[in-house]
Amino acid sequence: MEKQRKSIFETPLLSTKIKSAKAKIFPEGALGYFIGPTLALLANSILSGYLNQYMTDVLDMMSWAAWFVTWLPVISVVFVIIGNILVGRLMDRSRTKAGKARPLLLVAIPLSILALLVLFVFSPAPTESNHTLILILFAVGYNLWFAIAYPFYYTSHAALVNLSTRNSKDRSLLATISNATALAAMGLTTMILPFFIGLLFVSHDGVIDQTASLNAWKIFVIALVVITFLGIVVEYFFTRERVTEETFALGKTETKKSVSIGKQAKVCFKDKFWIIMIVFFFLYQLGGMLKNVSQFYYCQSFFPQNGAYSKDAGGFWSGQLAIYGAIPTALGMVIAWPLSNKIGKGKAILFGAILSAVGGAIGFIAPDNFIVVTVSFMVKALGSTPAMYLSLALLADILDHQEAKHGFRTDGLTMTIYGAIMAGMTGIATGILNLALNASGYTAAMIPDPTPALQTAMKWIFIGGETLCYVVIALLFIFMGVEKFSKEDHEQIKERQKAEALANGEEWIEPEERLRLEEEEANRIAEENRKTELKAKCEKKGLDYEAEEAKYQAKLEQKRKAAEEKKAAKEAKKK
Numbered sequence: 001m002e003k004q005r006k007s008i009f010e011t012p013l014l015s016t017k018i019k020s021a022k023a024k025i026f027p028e029g030a031l032g033y034f035i036g037p038t039l040a041l042l043a044n045s046i047l048s049g050y051l052n053q054y055m056t057d058v059l060d061m062m063s064w065a066a067w068f069v070t071w072l073p074v075i076s077v078v079f080v081i082i083g084n085i086l087v088g089r090l091m092d093r094s095r096t097k098a099g100k101a102r103p104l105l106l107v108a109i110p111l112s113i114l115a116l117l118v119l120f121v122f123s124p125a126p127t128e129s130n131h132t133l134i135l136i137l138f139a140v141g142y143n144l145w146f147a148i149a150y151p152f153y154y155t156s157h158a159a160l161v162n163l164s165t166r167n168s169k170d171r172s173l174l175a176t177i178s179n180a181t182a183l184a185a186m187g188l189t190t191m192i193l194p195f196f197i198g199l200l201f202v203s204h205d206g207v208i209d210q211t212a213s214l215n216a217w218k219i220f221v222i223a224l225v226v227i228t229f230l231g232i233v234v235e236y237f238f239t240r241e242r243v244t245e246e247t248f249a250l251g252k253t254e255t256k257k258s259v260s261i262g263k264q265a266k267v268c269f270k271d272k273f274w275i276i277m278i279v280f281f282f283l284y285q286l287g288g289m290l291k292n293v294s295q296f297y298y299c300q301s302f303f304p305q306n307g308a309y310s311k312d313a314g315g316f317w318s319g320q321l322a323i324y325g326a327i328p329t330a331l332g333m334v335i336a337w338p339l340s341n342k343i344g345k346g347k348a349i350l351f352g353a354i355l356s357a358v359g360g361a362i363g364f365i366a367p368d369n370f371i372v373v374t375v376s377f378m379v380k381a382l383g384s385t386p387a388m389y390l391s392l393a394l395l396a397d398i399l400d401h402q403e404a405k406h407g408f409r410t411d412g413l414t415m416t417i418y419g420a421i422m423a424g425m426t427g428i429a430t431g432i433l434n435l436a437l438n439a440s441g442y443t444a445a446m447i448p449d450p451t452p453a454l455q456t457a458m459k460w461i462f463i464g465g466e467t468l469c470y471v472v473i474a475l476l477f478i479f480m481g482v483e484k485f486s487k488e489d490h491e492q493i494k495e496r497q498k499a500e501a502l503a504n505g506e507e508w509i510e511p512e513e514r515l516r517l518e519e520e521e522a523n524r525i526a527e528e529n530r531k532t533e534l535k536a537k538c539e540k541k542g543l544d545y546e547a548e549e550a551k552y553q554a555k556l557e558q559k560r561k562a563a564e565e566k567k568a569a570k571e572a573k574k575k
Helices: 025-058 066-093 102-120 131-164 168-200 210-237 242-249 261-268 272-302 311-343 345-363 370-406 411-439 452-479 482-503 511-541 545-574
Strands: none
Touching: 025 066, 025 102, 025 131, 025 168, 025 210, 025 272, 025 411, 066 102, 066 131, 066 261, 066 411, 102 131, 102 210, 131 168, 131 242, 131 370, 131 411, 168 210, 168 272, 168 311, 168 370, 261 370, 261 411, 272 311, 272 370, 272 411, 272 452, 311 345, 311 370, 345 370, 345 452, 345 482, 370 411, 370 452, 370 482, 411 452, 511 545
């Protein structure tokens, strides 16, 4: 019998570091779903929040290429959709021990690095003779990031919650942690960076120093490249696709063909829960991106500092606003998961959307009063937390419901559309913003002297856009009821897998039991490796192996007793 060739993803070099059968907060949740993605998402948060200002204020494109600034992000949405379709199909056809999404994270690394370098490092300072070259490089770099590199990363990253486990509570926990990464990355961008905005947008008496700003961005982006690389690597090694691994356990890795996009589409577009969820993601991302891309312009236009409007003043007030808004968002991270366990994910998102709509209405009372705008911002932030933290877990319930009804999953098409919305909405929101900026006559020279037309446009984009989106979301979620099928769906999926295994003459092992046995085997191997390393150490240093092993076991027993005492004290406190 010919020996089966071992996959590169089964080698120690690229194998996952997560061996536990059950999803745990550490290291899987902490490293794979929070630290790694936060670092990896930082670059996109910065591009979403400041790339447009880099174009309008540092390169001053509004004065010599306003049409380019306005239409590049809008037209690029087409390429973003194509890029996400490509990633979705690759994910569908992926058949590796590492899963269907995790290998694509590695592909995103060189693409992300190249895109950032083309946008900020390779492009020269603008002169009348090189405008065309700059526009070409910028168009290439922009689409390389938003249409190729970011879809490879984000679509794969977003799919990991759905593929991590079938346990609904564990999945809700991972979804909460995963969605918190977007908050953390955006928080670093909106709460900390604005206070140092003068280091990137160097100005003198309100006028941008183009040469100094360009050099500052080059240094900053090189550091960002390193951070992005480290983040994606950490996420890859500390995540695991337990749902995908079920197909390996059933011996389907070579024989099962990917389900066509057409077949997936027939299921999805007849599923009202799926349609509601996709429309939700569209509105949620559109409202959020309109707010994010316009926040700095809004603060720069409405709130002066020491009686003067400036870039530094905009950064100061934008940073303050982001800090205050982070308080209810962080609170929501703590309460969203327990709340969903009590009333359900769908209802939590519904009530949150109503609260966000009320918060938005408050902002219109006095859009030039920082205290009123801050209250509005905080109420909206609190209301948005269920949508932020629970939406991916709710989407996973919908995908499980489809699998139970039709016998296959639609992760490929679903995550393609989801990824296109998440990446493409930045372009649409930026296009809407730039249309408003262009209509109000905005240029870099207008920073110290905002016009009433500019203030009106920013009010409706920053406050009005997100508010209207949450009104529609609240109406939609009145009809969301997929969670009532979850228990029945999981039983049906398990029975189908059992029937297929028995029909193929294979031994059926419950998924939970199989994962437990895998964890035991991984622990056994780890223990053998530890003993081998200890023996080698003792031989090298002339130590007594039995004595060193006894010391290790004594420390282990001490830790075990301490853990038991801590657990007993916690239970006694509860009683």
